[in-house]
Amino acid sequence: MGVSGVGKTTVAVRLAERLALPYAEADDFHPAASIAKMRAGTPLDDADREPWLLALGGWLGERAEDGSGGVVTCSALKRRYRDTLRAACPGVRFVHLSGSRELIAERLDGRSGHFMPASLLESQFATLEPLTPDEHGVVLDVGQDPEHLVTEAARLLGPRPT
Template identity: 60%
Template structure:
């Protein structure tokens, strides 16, 4: 994990499959760092939301404009010097590359957990467009962070507060 070399607030992406706790961790991390938060789900087009809600996975064409929008949000925060934290699945290297092309300084924390843990969380979730039936598709798509990607894989099993503490320590280079 590369640590921060400046006092500028970081731009962070909390990534992973549905049910990993991205939104909760990202929101808490943004609050802890005192930076803006963005929920990448809010950047999806209505057509993409309908597609996922009906149990159909998005294809790369569906994802491109969405990822570019999230990347612009991160890049704008970086350019303004405010930093920011976004929750975004960013399951594949090429998706993270799209985000990095708009915000080269982005740090990725990829939340991981056993399928059973994720399925249990999704089964108890209400009011979200992503059905549990797409979990296996997401797990099949997931590509772990590569050694040259700035960030770290974090176990999503502990309480969100513990995950946030770990992320802050990694950002601080401790």
């Protein structure tokens, strides 16, 4: 989880490979209208996000139900968004990739081929509600290289107690 440009996809793909788990990119779950809205520089509102979060939660819930587990990228910026994911998959755990506005803005400026414009970064930081102590997850500083982040995520999350 985290704002656009923190490296969610990079870390999640590598983490899924390391843990031999299925992977899903949350961007693939957005309806076309939401992608068009973001491309136009308009932030999504909660009504836009609800069907997207329900679809992601469904994907996670199916993996939990069949015992396969999975890794999914998702901004999950608000506690209630994470609550929606938890309702569908109570065992979900979060890796919050966190970094300074300056670092993330620099990364977004260097990124091409993504529908999310850098102009929406401030709205994402304004929306962000960091993980709270009662949420299962870890916060990692994206100033580290991706391989270090994957290693830390795998170590800190580890197997979930039964």
